[in-house]
Amino acid sequence: MNDPRFSTKQRILGAAEDLFARRGFAGASLRQVTTAAKVNLAAVNYHFGSKDRLIEEVFRRRLDELNARRLAALKGAMAGGNPQLAEVLAAFIKPALDLSLDREGGSAFVRVLARAYAEHNERLRRFLSDNYGHVLREFAAAFARLLPRLDKEELYWRLDIVAGALTYAMADFGVIKRRSGQSERDFRERAAEHLIRFAAAGLKEE
Amino acid sequence: MNDPRFSTKQRILGAAEDLFARRGFAGASLRQVTTAAKVNLAAVNYHFGSKDRLIEEVFRRRLDELNARRLAALKGAMAGGNPQLAEVLAAFIKPALDLSLDREGGSAFVRVLARAYAEHNERLRRFLSDNYGHVLREFAAAFARLLPRLDKEELYWRLDIVAGALTYAMADFGVIKRRSGQSERDFRERAAEHLIRFAAAGLKEE
DNA sequence: GTCTATATAAGGATAGAC
């Protein structure tokens, strides 16, 4: 029972992630979280200090790895000296959709992320911007190199639209359902392909 | 004080819309709503029966008109016998972005709508599907006529992506900010234009 | 580090007078 992957702290994070995805930050109570994690109610305040700090740690646990993967993929796409638009898009999109495939809570987390957008919560926005803003800036610079004919304003508009579609796709908001014979992994991979092709077409449009 | 536009019921709906947008359905309490509406706490249960029913009425008040406008615009686009893709897209997108321009609460409502997606709330989904699903089906049929080379699955994927980008754009999730000299209306109109061009390019892609 | 017990506040909903 001393496996750090199943420590009290990690069990709380896992249960919180799941419940925040399903009921929202305000909708999921610490009682529900600690019950699901099979830990004592007081453990949340012992390990995290408050509900707000617990929320931040739920983000940190996933986003550190997600953004490291995105940057590594971006570096790979830019390395050859002849970067392709679809590769750079894939560097941004695929790690996110992969995360949504991770049965160990990742699929819940992407919905938490979508909720964070909907929240418009200033505290959360600042936390995300402070910790992960540099990743977005690197991608924006890469796209600017690949699409030199688009002025900056036009480029930002289009990237914003791509981000919206990605957020929506990741959180599974849409109406498309997986067919019964299809694996979750296959479904997600097709979602990423459709999204990348659609986005590339929209970005390239003169 | 008997103007039905400022009746107790309408004031509750307006305050609820604003608070649900800012704090979410669980995050906004009936006490906050009734205080903002300057009505008595008990008035919510008298007029609506419960918080859940209040939420549904917040949706109904806006969506009846929004979807009527969309269908009217769709009819207009299809009437000539030579419908254009951009026109049909505009019939779907522009009424939504116009709503987001309505200072009388519409701009709050689009954020409520985005939250409803994030909620994945079964009760809400059924309510929306039962009441407004036919509108989406009519648009899907129109797009199918305009894009005969896309098979049904491909078309649905792409429409799903468009819906995601629209939801995101309406709720102002993105990073693009209005410039100081620019009016809100002008900003929204440009958002709609960018979105329609981007979506049309992505939909047409072979 | 985990427990029980509890302080303290806020929540949705309702009863009953006016």
Place this chain on the structure above:
DNA sequence: GTCTATCCTTATATAGAC
């Protein structure tokens, strides 16, 4: 239709024993 008062549940957070 609107009010006050209140029921009952749930919430976050903490104190202090183990």
